[in-house]
Amino acid sequence: MATTRILCAGFGGQGALLIGKLVAEAGMAEGKFVTWLPSYGPEMRGGTANVMVVVSDKPVGSPIFTKMDVLVALNQPSLDKFAKDTKDGGLIITNSDLCGDPENKDKIKLAPVPLTKIAEEIGNVKAANMVGVGALLQLTGCVERKSVEDYLSHMMKEKNPALLETNMAAIDKGASYVS
Amino acid sequence: MGKKVLMKGNEAVAEAAILAGCRHYFAYPITPQSELIEYMAKKMPLVDGTFLQAESEVAAINMVLGAAACGVRVMTSSSSPGISLKQEGISYIAASRLPAVIVNVTRGGPGLGNIAPMQCDYFQATRGGGHGDYYTPVLSPSTVQEFADMAPMAFEIAEKYLTPVMILGDGMLGQMMEPVEFPDAYPPQKDPSEWALGARRTPDDRHIINSLYIDPYVLQEKTETLFKVYEEIKKNETRFETYNMDSGAKYLIVAHGTAARVAKSAVDALKEEGVELALIRPITLWPYPYDAVAEAAKGKEKVITIELSMGQMVEDVKLAVCGECPVEFIGKAGGVVFTPEEIVSLIREKIS
Amino acid sequence: MTVFKGRTKGLTDAKLSYCPGCLHGVAHRLIGESMEELGIIEKTIGIAPVGCSVFAYNFFACDVIQVPHGRAPAVATGMHRARPDRIVFTYQGDGDLAAIGTAETIHAANRSENITIFFVNNATYGMTGGQMAPTTLPGMKATTAPYGRDVSDTGFPMRLCEILSQLEMPNYIERVSLLSPKEILKAKKAVKKALQYNTDGKGLSFVEMISTCPTNWGMDPLKAREWARENMLPIFPLGVFKDRAAEEAKEKEAE
Numbered sequence: 001m002a003t004t005r006i007l008c009a010g011f012g013g014q015g016a017l018l019i020g021k022l023v024a025e026a027g028m029a030e031g032k033f034v035t036w037l038p039s040y041g042p043e044m045r046g047g048t049a050n051v052m053v054v055v056s057d058k059p060v061g062s063p064i065f066t067k068m069d070v071l072v073a074l075n076q077p078s079l080d081k082f083a084k085d086t087k088d089g090g091l092i093i094t095n096s097d098l099c100g101d102p103e104n105k106d107k108i109k110l111a112p113v114p115l116t117k118i119a120e121e122i123g124n125v126k127a128a129n130m131v132g133v134g135a136l137l138q139l140t141g142c143v144e145r146k147s148v149e150d151y152l153s154h155m156m157k158e159k160n161p162a163l164l165e166t167n168m169a170a171i172d173k174g175a176s177y178v179s
Numbered sequence: 180m181g182k183k184v185l186m187k188g189n190e191a192v193a194e195a196a197i198l199a200g201c202r203h204y205f206a207y208p209i210t211p212q213s214e215l216i217e218y219m220a221k222k223m224p225l226v227d228g229t230f231l232q233a234e235s236e237v238a239a240i241n242m243v244l245g246a247a248a249c250g251v252r253v254m255t256s257s258s259s260p261g262i263s264l265k266q267e268g269i270s271y272i273a274a275s276r277l278p279a280v281i282v283n284v285t286r287g288g289p290g291l292g293n294i295a296p297m298q299c300d301y302f303q304a305t306r307g308g309g310h311g312d313y314y315t316p317v318l319s320p321s322t323v324q325e326f327a328d329m330a331p332m333a334f335e336i337a338e339k340y341l342t343p344v345m346i347l348g349d350g351m352l353g354q355m356m357e358p359v360e361f362p363d364a365y366p367p368q369k370d371p372s373e374w375a376l377g378a379r380r381t382p383d384d385r386h387i388i389n390s391l392y393i394d395p396y397v398l399q400e401k402t403e404t405l406f407k408v409y410e411e412i413k414k415n416e417t418r419f420e421t422y423n424m425d426s427g428a429k430y431l432i433v434a435h436g437t438a439a440r441v442a443k444s445a446v447d448a449l450k451e452e453g454v455e456l457a458l459i460r461p462i463t464l465w466p467y468p469y470d471a472v473a474e475a476a477k478g479k480e481k482v483i484t485i486e487l488s489m490g491q492m493v494e495d496v497k498l499a500v501c502g503e504c505p506v507e508f509i510g511k512a513g514g515v516v517f518t519p520e521e522i523v524s525l526i527r528e529k530i531s
Numbered sequence: 532m533t534v535f536k537g538r539t540k541g542l543t544d545a546k547l548s549y550c551p552g553c554l555h556g557v558a559h560r561l562i563g564e565s566m567e568e569l570g571i572i573e574k575t576i577g578i579a580p581v582g583c584s585v586f587a588y589n590f591f592a593c594d595v596i597q598v599p600h601g602r603a604p605a606v607a608t609g610m611h612r613a614r615p616d617r618i619v620f621t622y623q624g625d626g627d628l629a630a631i632g633t634a635e636t637i638h639a640a641n642r643s644e645n646i647t648i649f650f651v652n653n654a655t656y657g658m659t660g661g662q663m664a665p666t667t668l669p670g671m672k673a674t675t676a677p678y679g680r681d682v683s684d685t686g687f688p689m690r691l692c693e694i695l696s697q698l699e700m701p702n703y704i705e706r707v708s709l710l711s712p713k714e715i716l717k718a719k720k721a722v723k724k725a726l727q728y729n730t731d732g733k734g735l736s737f738v739e740m741i742s743t744c745p746t747n748w749g750m751d752p753l754k755a756r757e758w759a760r761e762n763m764l765p766i767f768p769l770g771v772f773k774d775r776a777a778e779e780a781k782e783k784e785a786e
Contacts, residue, residue, distance in 0.1 A: 021356070025185050028358045036185065036356035061444025063355050066518045203613055229612040233605065234638035241602035241635070245609025248596050249576075253613070271599050376576045376594040376610070377617040387588045388596040 002057055004142040005065045007082055008132075009050035010074025010095075015129030019072055020051035022133055026147035027055040035063035048078045055142050070140055072132050073099055074115070083108075093135050093178075095128065111139055111178050118173050127170035134174025145171065181361050188326040188352040189214035191359045192282055193222070195330035196254050199365040201280070202228035203253040205242035207235055209261045210294045211350035212284035216256065236261040240268030240281075247277040248388050250375030252334055252368055256282035258350070259300050260291065262308075269343050270309030274390035276374075276405075278337035280330065281315075282346045284353040287514035295514020296350035296437055301491035304347050305465040312402050314409055316344045316416060317464040319436040323357035325462075331365045336416055338369040340408050347464060349487070351437050351516060409466075418462035419471045422446060428455035430530055431476050433496050434485040435461045437516065442485050444519035445526060456526065464492070472499035483507045483529050487516060541566040545589045552745040552752025554709040555583060558651055559590055561715070562620070565723040566593060571730060575618040576610055578603045580632075582624035583657040591622075601632025604639035607646040618729050620647040626656045629665040629689050636691070643700035643734035647725045650691060653742040654763060661747030665689040668762055673747075688766055692739050696772035702734035704772040708741035708764065710756045733776045741767055 006023060010016035020036050027034040038051045052068075054060045066085060071092045073079035076099050079092070083102035086092050089109070092102055096112035113135045119128040137145055149168060156164045186194070193215050196204070204219045206212075216232070223230035229246075233239035239255050246253040257265060262283045272279050285300045287293040304317045316336050320326040326348055333344040372378045376386050392398035423446050434442040439460040446456045459475045461468050472495075476482050482500055484493040484507070493508045500506050509525045511517060517525075538544070541563025549555045566572045572593050579587035581600035588595035598606045603621035610619045628636050628650050639646065655673060656662040663673035663680060666688045670679040692706045703725060707718035718740055725736035741763050743755035750758060 021185070024356060028183055028185050034185070034358060037351065038354060060357075060440075061447060062441040062517075062519045063351070063357075064441065064516050064518055066520055203609070205609060231608070231612065234634050237602065238605040238608075238635050238638065241599060241605035242609035242612070244598065244602075245578075245596075245606035245611075246613035247609075248606070249610050249613035249617075251613040253609070267599055268602070275596070376596060377574065377614045379573055379594070382573055385592065386594045389588055391585060391597050 004055045004070065004140060005068040006053045006055070006070040006072065006136070006142070007050060007068045007085070008053070008072040008074075009048050009078035009082055010129075012049045014074045015126070016049055016072070016074055016078075017051045019129050019133050019136065020053040022148050022151065023053050023055060023136070023143055025151045026143035029147045029150060030143060032056060033058060033060050035060045037063040048075070048081060050078065050082070070136065072136060074129065074132065075099065091139055093132060093139065095132070111135060113174060113177055115174070118177065119170060122166060122169050122173065124166045124170070127166055130167045130170035131174035131177075134171035135178045137171070138175035138178050145175070181363065183358040183360050185356045186323060186359050187214050187354060187356050188320075188323045188348060189284060189354070190218045191323050191327035192330050192346065192348070193218040195327040195361060196280070197222055197226060197228070198361055199252070199331040199334055200368055201252040201254050201330070201334065202226065203246045203251050204229065204255065205231050205233050205239040205246070205253070206255050206257060207233050207239050207261060209258045211286055211296075211353050212256050212258045212282070214353065215282065215284065236264035237267065240265040240272075243279050244268055244272050244275070244277065247272060247279040248275070248376045250371030250378055254280040254282065256284065258284045258286045259288050262300065262303070266303070266309035269315060270307070270311050270313065271390055272343045273307075273313040273315060274311060275388050276341040277343070277388070278334070278341055279343045280333040280337055280346065281343060282348065285347065285349045293514050294350060296352070296516055297487050297512070297514045298349060298436060298438060299488040299491065299512070300347065301464065301486070301488060304345055305467065305495075313405060314465050316342060316412055316466070318344065318346045319462060319464050320346065320348055320352060321436050321440045321460065323352065323355065324359050326352050327359050327361065334368070335366050336412070340412055341374075342408070342412070347436070349437050350514070413466040416463060417466045417468050417471070419468040420460045420462060421475060422458040422460065423450070423455065424457050424475065426450075426455040426457065428457040429480045430456050431479045431482045432456050432458040432485060432526070433461070433472060433482060433492070434458070435464060435492060438485045438487050441517045441519055441522060445522040448519055448523050449526065454530070461492070467495045467499070469495070469499040472496060473501065473503070476500045476503055479504050481505050481507060481530060483509060483526060485509045485517070485522065487511055487514075539563040539567050541572055541592050542590055543592050547590060548586050549583065550746040552743075552755065553583070554653075554742040555651065557709050557715060558649065558740050558742065559587070561719045561722045562622070562649060563591065564719065565726050568723065569726055569730060571618050571726065574616070575620065576614070578607055578619070578621040580621065580623040580627040581658075582627045584622055584624060584651070585658065587622050601627050601630070602635055603627065604632065604635040604644070604646070604648060608639055608642070608644050611644050611646050615645070618647075618726060620649060620726065620729070622649045623651070624657065625650070625652045625654065625664040625666040629691055637695065637698070640695045640701045640735050640737060641698050643702060645729055645732050645734055647729050647736040647738070649722070650737065650739040651742050652739055652767065653744040654688070655744045655747050657744050657747055661744070666767075668766060671762075690767060692737065692772045695737055700734065701737060701773055702775045703728050703736040705737075705774075706739040706741065706767060706769050706772070708759075708769055710741065710743070710760050728776055739767070741769070
C-alpha cells in the first residue's frame with residue numbers, strides 16, 4: 001500500500017468521523033503518515049457529516065481528494081453524493097440497512113453490510129460504525145486490527161471496559177461478515 | 180520529543196503555546212478557530228493560566244495589549260473578520276514595541292465570506308494590517324506539526340524584537356488532524372523587566388509605554404528605529420523551504436501554507452509523468468524570502484504562483500523575480516481548496 | 532488645620548498641559564495624593580486614554596501606558612490578569628468611556644475586574660475641539676450639535692453610574708463633582724476609597740467626576756463651574772450608587 005484515500009460519510013451522530021479517526025490513529029501508531037479532515041461548520045448538523053482520511057507510506061501532500069479508494073457510506077444521501085467519486089476498481093462499503101446499490105456498482109467493488117442489524121444483534125445499535133470499521137479493515141488492510149484495538153483500549157479500557165468489548169465484538173463481526 | 184498524538188491544528192497550536200509557557204489567552208469565538216478557544220478554555224485553568232472570553236475581538240486584542248505590557252507571554256486567536264477588528268490593537272502593540280502572538284485561522288472573505296479555508300488575508304497580514312508604518316512578522320504553517328512548532332517560534336521572535344507576531348493558518352489546517360510531536364523543552368521567556376509595567380527594579384525605575392509622539396521629528400525617529408529592527412528581522416528570521424530543487428526543473432512553483440502542501444502533491448504527480456517542477460515555500464510571509472525566490476527562479480522558463488485567493492502573494496513573487504522570467508498565477512477564491520489533480524491540470528496548461 | 536503640602540509624590544514634576552481653569556489637574560492631584568497616601572505609587576499602573584488626558588503618562592508618577600480610544604478597561608483587564616498583585620486604574624473622559632468604549636466599560640464592570648475606572652465627565656469632546664459627547668446636555672451646543680443637542684435625534688445624556696449600577700457584580704460606583712473645594716474633598720475620599728478597594732482586591736471601582744471644560748464651553752472657569760452646578764448636576768446626580776464591600780461589612784457586623 002502506498003496511499004489509501006478513504007471517505008466516511010453519514011448522518012451527524014452515526015459516527016462517520018469516528019471511523020476515520022480510528023483509521024488515522026491506528027495508522028499513526030503504525031508509523032504511517034495520516035491526515036484526517038472533516039467537513040465542518042453548519043453542514044455538521046442536519047445533512048451529511050463526512051471526513052477525508054489519507055493513510056500513506058510517504059508524507060501526505062494534500063489531505064483533500066476528489067477521487068477516493070474507499071467510500072464508507074452509512075446512509076443513502078452519503079452514497080448518492082459520493083459514490084461517483086470512488087475510483088473505478090475502488091471499494092464502497094455501505095450500510096445495507098439504509099442504502100441501496102450505487103449507480104456505478106459495476107465499476108467498483110461493492111460491500112453491502114447490514115451495519116445496523118449486526119450492531120443490534122450485539123446489543124448496541126450505536127456500534128454500527130464499528131461494524132463498518134471491521135469491514136473496512138478486513139477489505140483494505142489499510143491498518144491493523146491490533147492498532148485499532150490498542151487505541152480503543154487506551155481510550156476506554158479504564159473508563160468503560162464493557163464498551164470496549166462491545167466495540168471490538170462489532171469490529172470482528174464486521175470483519176467476518178465480509179470475509 | 181514526546182509521543183506522537185493525533186490532533187487538530189487548532190488544538191495543536193494551543194497546546195504548544197501552553198507548553199511554551201503562555202499562561203494568558205484572550206479571545207472571542209469565531210469559526211473555524213473555535214477548537215482553539217475551547218481548548219484554551221479547558222486547559223488554561225489546569226495550569227493556573229488565564230483564559231478569558233472577551234466581549235469582542237477589539238476587547239480581546241486590547242487585553243493582549245495590557246497583558247503584554249506587563250511582560251507575560253500572551254496570545255490571542257481569531258479568524259479573518261475577527262482579525263480585521265483586531266488590527267487597531269495590533270497597530271498599537273507594534274508601535275508600543277510589545278511582544279504578543281496572534282493566530283489567524285483564516286476563512287473566506289471579503290465580508291462575512293464563509294468558513295472555508297482561504298489565503299485571502301495575505302495582504303492584510305504582510306502589510307501591517309492596521310494603520311501606520313509598521314510590519315508584523317507572519318509565519319505560514321503547512322502542516323499541523325508546523326502549526327504547533329510555530330507557537331514557541333512566534334514567542335521567541337516576538338520577545339527578541341519586541342513585536343507582535345502572527346501565525347497565519349487557515350481553516351483547513353485548523354480543522355484537520357495530523358500526528359504531532361511536542362518537544363520536551365521550550366525556549367524560556369526573555370526577561371521583560373527592562374520595559375514591562377509593574378516591574379520596577381529600583382523605586383525610581385518608572386516605566387512608560389506609549390505610542391504617541393506629537394512632535395513629528397520624534398515620531399520620525401521612533402519609526403526609523405522600528406524599521407532598523409525590521410531590517411534585523413529580515414536578516415535573521417526569513418524562512419523558506421525548497422522542494423525538488425535539484426531536478427533540473429524548467430519551472431518553479433511558489434506557494435505557501437495549505438496551497439503549498441497541495442502543490443507538493445502536484446509536483447510528485449507530475450514527476451511520475453516525467454515533468455520536473457521545483458517548488459519554493461515561503462515560511463515567513465513577512466519578512467518575505469525575496470532573495471531565495473529570486474535565486475530559485477534563476478534560469479527558469481516560468482514561475483507559477485499558487486494561492487487560495489485571487490492573487491496576493493503573487494505580487495511579492497513578481498517583486499522577487501523582477502522581470503527575469505514570466506510569473507503566472509493559479510488561484511481560487513471562495514474557500515474552495517485545490518485538489519492535486521486540479522493543480523496538475525492547471526500547471527499543465529501553464530507549461531504547455 | 533490643613534497644611535499645603537506642595538506637589539504630591541503621586542505626580543511627576545512635569546508641567547500639566549491642560550487649559551487654564553481645567554479640572555483635570557485637580558482630578559490628577561486627587562489620584563496622585565491617594566496613591567501617595569496609600570503607599571502604592573510603585574505598584575500602580577495607570578492607563579491614559581485618548582482625549583485631553585492622553586498625556587497623563589507624563590503626569591502620574593506610577594507606571595503608565597497610553598492605549599487606544601475607549602479600550603482602557605480591556606487593557607486594564609489584561610493587566611490585572613497578568614499582574615493581579617498590581618493596582619490598575621484607567622483615567623477616561625466621556626467620549627472615550629461612554630461612546631467608543633461603552634462595550635469595554637460595561638463588560639469590565641460586569642466581570643468586576645479588580646481595577647478602578649476614573650471617569651471625568653465634562654459633557655464634551657475636549658481634545659478634538661468641543662464636539663458632542665454622549666453626556667452632552669439637552670439643548671447644549673457643540674461643534675457637531677451647532678443648534679444644540681436634540682434629544683429626539685441624538686438621544687439623552689447617558690448616565691454611566693446608573694447604567695453600571697444595574698449590574699450585579701461591580702463593587703463600588705460613585706459620582707462626585709470637582710466644582711467646589713468641599714466637593715473636591717469629598718471626591719478625594721471617593722478616589723482614595725476606590726484605590727483602597729482595589730488594593731484589597733474587592734473588584735471594580737468606578738468613580739465619575741463631574742467636571743468642566745471652560746475652553747470649549749466658552750466660559751471663564753468660575754462661570755463654567757456655576758453652569759455645571761445648575762445644568763449638569765440635575766441630570767447627573769451625585770452619590771454612591773453601589774458599595775458592595777461596605778454593605779457586606781455591614782451585614783457581617785449585623786451578624
